[in-house]
Amino acid sequence: MANKGRVLISGGAGFIGTHTAHELLQAGYQVRLFDNLCPPVHDGSGQWPVWVPAAAERVLGDVCNREDWRQALAGVDAVIHLAAYQDLLPNFSRFFEVNSVGTALLYELIVAEKLPVKKVVVASSQFVYGEGRYECAKDGVVFPNGRNVSGGRWDPVCPQCGGAVTPLPLLETHANPKNQYSIAKYSQELMAVALGRNYGIPSVALRYSIVQGPYQSFRNAYSGVLRVFTLSNLAGRPAPVFEDGRQLRDYVNVTDVARANRLVLESDAADFEVFNVGGGRGYTVLEFAALVAEVTGTNLAPQVTGEYRVGDTRHSVSDITKLQKLGWQPTKTPRDSVQDYVKWIRGEKLDKDYAAEALVKMRQMGALRKATA
Ligand SMILES: NC(=O)c1ccc[n+]([C@@H]2O[C@H](COP(=O)([O-])OP(=O)(O)OC[C@H]3O[C@@H](n4cnc5c(N)ncnc54)[C@H](O)[C@@H]3O)[C@@H](O)[C@H]2O)c1
DSSP states (O other), rough: OOOOOOEEEEETSSHHHHHHHHHHHHHTEEEEEOOOOTTTTTOOOOOOTTTOTTEEOOOOEOOOHHHHHHHHHHHHHHHEOOOOOSSSOOOOHHHIIIIIHHHHHHHHHHHHHHHHOOEEEEEEEEGGGOOOOOEEEETTTEEEOOOOGGGOOOOOTTTTTTBBEEEEEEEEOOOOOOOOOHHHHHHHHHHHHHHHTTTTTOHHHHHHHHEESSTTTOOTSSSOOOHHHHHHHHHHHHEETTTTOOOOOOEEHHHHHHHHHHHHOOOOTTTTTTEEEOOSSEEHEEEEEEHHHHHOOOOOEEEEEOOEEEEEOSSSBBHHHHHHHOOOOOOOOHHHHHHHHHHHTSSOOOOOOOHHHHHHHHHHTTTEOOOOO
């Protein structure tokens, strides 16, 4: 197959990075992975996961380090920037060190060294929508500004009249980040579009919904309903469901995300744009927990804990029309993702109960709380 150039994938040893590397190698690209193999995503041994494709070059390094970026960027034609600090733990500054400063360093080096990078794709998140877009019978389309969850009043209300609202699909024209992760992710988007434009570096930001599939690290069980519910069920426990479990989410398979990454890498029409990458329809968390219980064969009814993650959003379902117009379509269902994940994790050696440990730590750090009366 003809060589299409060299693509650097930061965070390339991670979940989406691995699948993106496979997608690009198969399409005839040379691939270089740049990753610091940090815990809790990785096991702390400094070893690259066995599922990382052997045909990809590997650079061990940190996106917070200029010299590491310089080494990683030598001779590359494009960058897919996935490395990130994630989850909602309250070490706020770390989100900005890794996600914001790491991205600024990437652009700084491209400009300072006049690197011939022809495209940068940045991973953003559906989380940048914050509380999202709703319809109020009296006030029309509204954008609630956060929630008061006391007494378990989980749903947001109209910011104008205080009345009930119904969720609408999330559109790329909007952003209202409400937590440390999404504020830092939004800063990456803004840099990609603005600095990219100012300095003539074609850049695209992708707002992924909840991405699912094999290789999503079971060691990092601070987020990700699929890994947390699967680990809990396989340990013989019910899936811990936050709030009342009626929150809506959309789920997208990681192979569909890898295809989206390649599509915007190759499409000039995507330059300086922001796109949602989602599953196209919403499911309640309770529906999703029932699916995991069925596929794991445990059929354990979920446990609604009544707790909430500080800074979490209520309903998040992305509108995917904009990326569909570029020719992308999600092809796999949440059931496919759960089946693929459960099959993979059954073959992994789980040396401890990561899901239980993460819950304890989140409570200790105040990231997970009970709604007070
Ligand atoms: N998985 C999802 O559901 C989801 C949803 C929305 C957005 N995203 C975004 O997609 C990207 C990839 O997510 P993922 O699910 O593959 O995560 P992941 O944790 O599996 O992979 C991230 C990789 O980045 C590496 N990394 C972290 N800090 C680094 C640093 N300072 N220097 C170098 N490497 C570093 C990690 O070692 C890891 O291999 C992230 O930017 C994330 O914010 C993911």
